[in-house]
Amino acid sequence: MGPISVLVLTLILPGSAVAAWVGEAIDLMGTRVSVDLWHEDARRGRELVQNVLAEYRRIDETMSTYKETSELSRVNREADSKSVAVSVELFDLVKRALNLSRTSDGAFDITYESVGYLYDFRVGRHPSQTDIEMRLDAINYRLVELDETARTIAFARPGVRINLGGIAKGYAVEHGAALLRAAGVQNAMLNAGGDTRVVGDRRGQAWVVGIRHPRLADEIVTRLPLQDEAISTSGDYERFFEEGGRRYHHIINPLTGEPTQGVLSATVIGPDATLTDGLSTSVFVLGPEDGLALIEQIPGYEAIIVDASGRLSFSTGLAAAAE
Numbered sequence: 090m091g092p093i094s095v096l097v098l099t100l101i102l103p104g105s106a107v108a109a110w111v112g113e114a115i116d117l118m119g120t121r122v123s124v125d126l127w128h129e130d131a132r133r134g135r136e137l138v139q140n141v142l143a144e145y146r147r148i149d150e151t152m153s154t155y156k157e158t159s160e161l162s163r164v165n166r167e168a169d170s171k172s173v174a175v176s177v178e179l180f181d182l183v184k185r186a187l188n189l190s191r192t193s194d195g196a197f198d199i200t201y202e203s204v205g206y207l208y209d210f211r212v213g214r215h216p217s218q219t220d221i222e223m224r225l226d227a228i229n230y231r232l233v234e235l236d237e238t239a240r241t242i243a244f245a246r247p248g249v250r251i252n253l254g255g256i257a258k259g260y261a262v263e264h265g266a267a268l269l270r271a272a273g274v275q276n277a278m279l280n281a282g283g284d285t286r287v288v289g290d291r292r293g294q295a296w297v298v299g300i301r302h303p304r305l306a307d308e309i310v311t312r313l314p315l316q317d318e319a320i321s322t323s324g325d326y327e328r329f330f331e332e333g334g335r336r337y338h339h340i341i342n343p344l345t346g347e348p349t350q351g352v353l354s355a356t357v358i359g360p361d362a363t364l365t366d367g368l369s370t371s372v373f374v375l376g377p378e379d380g381l382a383l384i385e386q387i388p389g390y391e392a393i394i395v396d397a398s399g400r401l402s403f404s405t406g407l408a409a410a411a412e
């Protein structure tokens with residue numbers, strides 16, 4: 090039905106549903122999150138928008154390390170002295186994170202938090218070399234023990250902490266997209282900071298997502314048309330401070346306990362936002378060469394990397410499309 094016939098129906102049947110784009114953006118998870126969707130009944134559409142925002146909040150309440158009351162914070166407090174029983178949702182996401190650690194050869198590692206908790210990017214605080222050396226052994230995803238039957242998490246030694254910041258926003262938008270599809274929504278865009286998931290197209294045209302220039306705030310490196318896909322960007326410009334000519338940003342090399350170098354931004358595109366999120370962080374840590382090699386081995390996923398000298402590299406699927 091075209092826009093004109095929708096209008097006619099609306100005039101003939103007062104009180105009947107009005108089709109429209111509806112959406113909302115709020116501050117959550119330390120960033121801006123949003124959902125926009127098309128619905129034949131705008132009132133129902135607005136309800137669904139609220140349902141998605143409620144799910145974002147619930148995920149944040151479960152997985153935030155900033156909230157003492159979150160399930161994840163409880164794991165961090167207790168799992169070095171006992172096995173902690175957790176929800177299916179948290180268990181499954183931690184399991185996916187550990188799988189990605191294996192696939193990325195340890196570049197993605199949620200135990201980065203064992204040192205990572207000592208950074209505070211808002212106030213410009215970082216750990217000393219001694220602080221890092223004392224805790225570096227606790228960064229190792231193999232120290233996280235999962236018991237599938239009991240559905241528990243335990244840490245193999247004291248000092249281990251986990252943080253799902255590299256994967257939870259992607260999970261949130263993927264989860265939101267699943268909720269919308271189950272409710273019959275065919276066109277939507279869900280965003281949480283650097284992670285975007287689109288459902289369908291934008292009613293006749295592709296969604297277009299721009300990749301920000303990592304240094305020039307208003308410039309776009311490239312634009313990508315997307316349909317039923319996810320795109321995640323990890324950048325060193327989201328959360329950082331500078332000290333002594335050095336940039337301290339929020340993506341940590343698990344081998345050193347310090348911010349990684351060599352990449353300004355890493356973007357990954359693919360069908361699942363949980364994975365594009367985890368992969369963008371992984372590629373950022375791995376660097377252009379090993380990062381692209383990782384992406385090439387995962388079917389359906391593509392990457393764009395901006396390296397320290399501002400040079401762009403594309404995975405083969407995108408390089409072919411760009412020709």
Ligand code: ADP
Nearest residue numbers: 197198199201254255283323327339340341370
């Ligand atoms: P953004 O949060 O800007 O979307 P990312 O998806 O790359 O960017 O997530 C960065 C977050 O990932 C950090 O804030 C931190 O919580 C977490 N993180 C940092 N280093 C690692 C790492 N080596 N492995 C897994 N997670 C990490």
Ligand code: MG
Nearest residue numbers: 255366367370
């Ligand atoms: Mg990520």
